[in-house]
Amino acid sequence: MTVTLADVAARAQVSPATVSRVLNGNYPVATATRERVLRAVDELDYVLNGTASSLAAATSDLVGILVNDIADPFFGIMASAIQGEITGPGGRAGGERLAVVCNTGGSPERELTYLTLLQRQRAAAVVLTGGAVDDPAHAARVAAKLRRLTEAGTRVVLCGRPPAPDTGAVALTFDxxxxxxxxxxxxxxxxxxxxxxxxxxxxxxxxxxxxxxxxxxxxxxxxxxxxxxxxxxxxxxxxxxxxxxxxxxxxxxxxxxxxxxxxxxxxxxxxxxxxxxxxxxxxxxxxxxxxxxxxxxxxxxxxxxLPLAEAGARAGRIAMGREEAPPGGIASVRGELMVRGSTGVPRA
CATH class of the missing domain: 3.40.50.2300 (Response regulator)
Known part of the structure; x- marks a missing residue:
């Protein structure tokens, strides 16, 4: 059964006009309302009718990079390295892609909202960095969203994040x-x-x-x-x-x-x-x-x-199709112990 705009409106408890405004982005909508609408779109797997529907499997020049906190050097280093590969040579004829860094603040709902928005923009690739929320229900919702993205032609790479089996996503996991x-x-x-x-x-x-x-x-x-x-x-x-x-x-x-x-x-x-x-x-x-x-x-x-810059660059190349995915779609990235002056034998 085809999901309609009215179905989304009923699920989000708003008017069909409000749903249209959120999806078209042409009118101010309160943040809480906007997130409720996008959550309903995600839960119902709503796809726009007409021209947008015919383009559902196409991709744009947009690449999304999801981070928990861009002010944290851990995420900043990876995001910079990923973006360096995305905006460099390669990709479509003409070369450049638009990299958008999405700062979730560690919020599970914001993570799903960004994935929904990137799906609707038919992103060429999505890279999720860092650990995941340790919750089975949220993991299932994220996996469903990643599956929809890859089925629509979006390359999905997890960098420093546990694998998401049966989604089509490539995972570079940190040990x-x-x-x-x-x-x-x-x-x-x-x-x-x-x-x-x-x-x-x-x-x-x-x-x-x-x-x-x-x-x-x-x-x-x-x-x-x-x-x-x-x-x-x-x-x-x-x-x-x-x-x-x-x-x-x-x-x-x-x-x-x-x-x-x-x-x-x-x-x-x-x-x-x-x-x-x-x-x-x-x-x-x-x-x-x-x-x-x-x-x-x-x-x-x-x-x-942890080789954060190297892992980020590799994730970016895989996302752009310039490097093959590892066997089985999963690679473990190991750390190296750096012994320095802050550790010594215990006091007597």
């Missing part, structure tokens, strides 16, 4: 579990047994995978995983600062802090300085990602280097 395990193994090898962990948001796959790697290293060394030594927060400096103060409140005798990313690690170091604790003489600190500022910290930060 977050392996990297976190190597990092914690390093601290254990130095003699640390009282390690605190500063996690990211509990609902993100990156958070879960990195914490799983940390816990695997503890288990392999016979160290009990004390839930009180893990504090969840955000992937930013402020969260690292606050979480470290909480860790020290819970266990003043900690000898090492493992941070889920480098920004959190910077906040941890600031909190330790405030408490009169030296890095690494009193407390060792380690991060993850190897963002540009990590090597310039004093002392330089021990971390796991």
């Amino acid at each position: 977050n579990r392996g990297g976190a395990r190597v990092l914690t193994d390093h601290l254990i090898a130095l003699g640390h047994r009282r390690l605190g962990y500063l996690a990211g948001p509990a609902e993100r796959t990156t958070t879960r995978h990195r914490l799983e790697g940390h816990r695997a290293a503890l288990a392999a060394a016979g160290i009990a995983d004390d839930p009180g030594r893990t504090v969840y927060g955000h992937y930013d400096r402020r969260s690292g600062h606050e979480a470290t103060l909480e860790l020290l409140r819970r266990d003043p005798g900690l000898t090492a802090v493992v941070a889920a990313n480098d920004s959190i690690a910077l906040g941890a170091r600031a909190a330790l300085r405030e408490r009169g604790l030296r890095v690494p003489e009193d407390v060792s600190v380690a991060g993850f990602d190897d963002l540009p500022f990590s090597v310039d910290a004093a002392p330089p930060l021990t971390t796991v280097r």
Whole structure:
């Protein structure tokens, strides 16, 4: 049965005229109303009639890059590298494509809204960066949307994100579990047994995978995983600062802090300085990602280097059809342990 404009209006509880305004983009509509209409379009898989319907399998010169936070260097580095491949030589005759960076702010609804908009614009390619929301219902909705995009001729690449089976999307996944395990193994090898962990948001796959790697290293060394030594927060400096103060409140005798990313690690170091604790003489600190500022910290930060620019560039080439997809459509991107001055043997 064909879905009509009236069906979308009924689902969104607005008038057909409002649906038309949202889809045509020619009249101001309140943000909440607009998102409700786009959600109804997505749920009903509504396709415009007439000329637009006949062009449903065509693609434009538009390429969408979805990021959680463009102000975070983790996403900025990847987005820049992706865009460099998209707007460079190749693609259609004439070369250039229009790259649009879509900042979701970590919102599942905004992610779906952007995917809906890119589908309606018949985007040539879509690249989703970073971890996903760790929720089966949301994952199913995203998978359905990616499937519709690829079936309509859009190339979809996941960069640093778990695979989405049976969608046609190519996945370049980061080995977050392996990297976190190597990092914690390093601290254990130095003699640390009282390690605190500063996690990211509990609902993100990156958070879960990195914490799983940390816990695997503890288990392999016979160290009990004390839930009180893990504090969840955000992937930013402020969260690292606050979480470290909480860790020290819970266990003043900690000898090492493992941070889920480098920004959190910077906040941890600031909190330790405030408490009169030296890095690494009193407390060792380690991060993850190897963002540009990590090597310039004093002392330089021990971390796991992810090849963010290289992975982003590869994702861009695959999205533009200038590089073959990996076998099976999935490739694991491994990190490299960078041992620097912020980690050392525990205090006596």
